[in-house]
Amino acid sequence: MIQLQxxxxxxxxxxxxxxxxxxxxxxxxxxxxxxxKAGLPGIDQxxxxxxLFWMHEVTLPTQLSSYPRGDNSLPLTGxxxxxxxxxPNPIGLAxxxxxxxxxxGLVVRKLDAYDKSPILDIKPYDDYDVxxxxxxxxxxxxxxxxxxx
Amino acid sequence: MIQLQxxxxxxxxxxxxxxxxxxxxxxxxxxxxxxxKAGLPGIDQxxxxxxLFWMHEVTLPTQLSSYPRGDNSLPLTGxxxxxxxxxPNPIGLAxxxxxxxxxxGLVVRKLDAYDKSPILDIKPYDDYDVxxxxxxxxxxxxxxxxxxx
Numbered sequence: 001m002i003q004l005q006x007x008x009x010x011x012x013x014x015x016x017x018x019x020x021x022x023x024x025x026x027x028x029x030x031x032x033x034x035x036x037k038a039g040l041p042g043i044d045q046x047x048x049x050x051x052l053f054w055m056h057e058v059t060l061p062t063q064l065s066s067y068p069r070g071d072n073s074l075p076l077t078g079x080x081x082x083x084x085x086x087x088p089n090p091i092g093l094a095x096x097x098x099x100x101x102x103x104x105g106l107v108v109r110k111l112d113a114y115d116k117s118p119i120l121d122i123k124p125y126d127d128y129d130v131x132x133x134x135x136x137x138x139x140x141x142x143x144x145x146x147x148x149x
Numbered sequence: 150m151i152q153l154q155x156x157x158x159x160x161x162x163x164x165x166x167x168x169x170x171x172x173x174x175x176x177x178x179x180x181x182x183x184x185x186k187a188g189l190p191g192i193d194q195x196x197x198x199x200x201l202f203w204m205h206e207v208t209l210p211t212q213l214s215s216y217p218r219g220d221n222s223l224p225l226t227g228x229x230x231x232x233x234x235x236x237p238n239p240i241g242l243a244x245x246x247x248x249x250x251x252x253x254g255l256v257v258r259k260l261d262a263y264d265k266s267p268i269l270d271i272k273p274y275d276d277y278d279v280x281x282x283x284x285x286x287x288x289x290x291x292x293x294x295x296x297x298x
Contacts, residue, residue: 002153002203002267004238007229032229036237038213042230047284052201052240054151064187080156080181080271081191088185089153089270091201091240095278118151121238122229125283129244132281134274135196 006118007039008032008105010053016114023112027099030106030119044101048125051111054118055090062086074139092117095125155267156188157181157254159202165263172261176248179255179268193250197274200260203267204239211235223288241266244274 012019012028019026030051032040043049063086068074079086096108106122161168161177168175179200181189192198212235217223228235245257255271 002155002269004151004153004240006151007237036213036229039227039229039237041214042224042226042286045230045284045286048280050242052238052242064185065190075191077191078188080185080188081194081273083272083275083277087270087272088156088188089201091153091270093199093201093242093270093272095280120151121236121240121242123232123236123242124230124285125280126232126285126289127283128232130279130281130283131197131244131274132279134276134279135194136273136275137191137194140275 004120006033006054006120007036008119010111010113010115010117010119012113012115014115016057019112019114023110026109028108028111028113029104030108030122032105032119040101043106043122043124044098046098046124046126049096049098049106049108050123050125050129051094051096051108051113051119052121053092053113054120055085055092056117057114058085058090060090062088062090064088068139075137091120153269155182155203155269156185157268159260159262159264159266159268161262161264163264165206168261168263172259175258177257177260177262178253179257179271181254181268189250192255192271192273193247195247195273195275198245198247198255198257199272199274199278200243200245200257200262200268201270202241202262203269204234204241205266206263207234207239209239211237211239213237217288224286240269
């Protein structure tokens with residue numbers, strides 16, 4: 001087994017069940033615990049971050065396959081082939097916009113973490129993370145391509 | 150503390166110290182342990198994946214600031230503002246190309262994990278992970294923008 005320690009905590013006023021619908025616009029504040037603040041200098045040079053958080057509300061073990069977004073008209077899909085919450089290690093991953101580094105922490109947009117989720121890691125998003133036109137399943141392309149800003 | 154279980158193991162024939170230089174072309178095979186193979190169906194519908202792995206060679210606790218790439222002409226930078234190996238929770242994250250799903254596992258390109266690194270999670274890369282032109286520090290833009298394929 002591998003052990004991790006939370007480096008901070010996500011704070012948002014959006015209720016859990018409204019997070020998916022409000023994700024594009026909602027703000028979250030990532031409180032970084034004092035002992036890890038020395039890891040922050042330079043982070044405000046980036047426009048975007050990758051946030052890893054612990055999906056603390058997930059009950060383990062998870063189901064290893066499911067219908068994407070709970071829609072059974074879509075193909076039954078393995079957890080590792082989906083961005084759902086049922087991963088064997090429930091680590092959430094989101095590409096977010098960095099709005100500001102304030103005294104309270106990092107204020108970000110587009111994070112789908114629930115309030116009080118432990119933060120595991122933060123990485124700056126850079127050119128190596130860009131794939132111009134990734135290949136995705138037909139069902140994803142049909143439903144999401146119009147929605148992505 | 151949060152506990153994780155490895156879901157697989159990274160295999161590559163590239164020696165650790167040659168990984169940074171060979172990253173763009175080297176292949177790695179991600180062996181997925183039997184009990185997690187049910188999580189794979191549908192993954193071959195994607196061209197790119199995000200791989201989370203455990204940097205098992207890192208000694209904890211890490212230094213929370215360092216010079217990017219060991220170059221002391223660059224600004225001293227916090228671990229959370231860098232993609233180095235000194236993160237408080239040493240979770241490696243790489244955007245990789247999926248080459249094939251074989252009996253041995255997922256064959257991928259551009260993964261910078263060392264041989265025998267435990268795999269923690271795999272997520273399909275989709276449109277929400279694309280930031281067309283991320284803002285990065287001047288030093289990164291000067292050195293890396295020419296290098297990114």
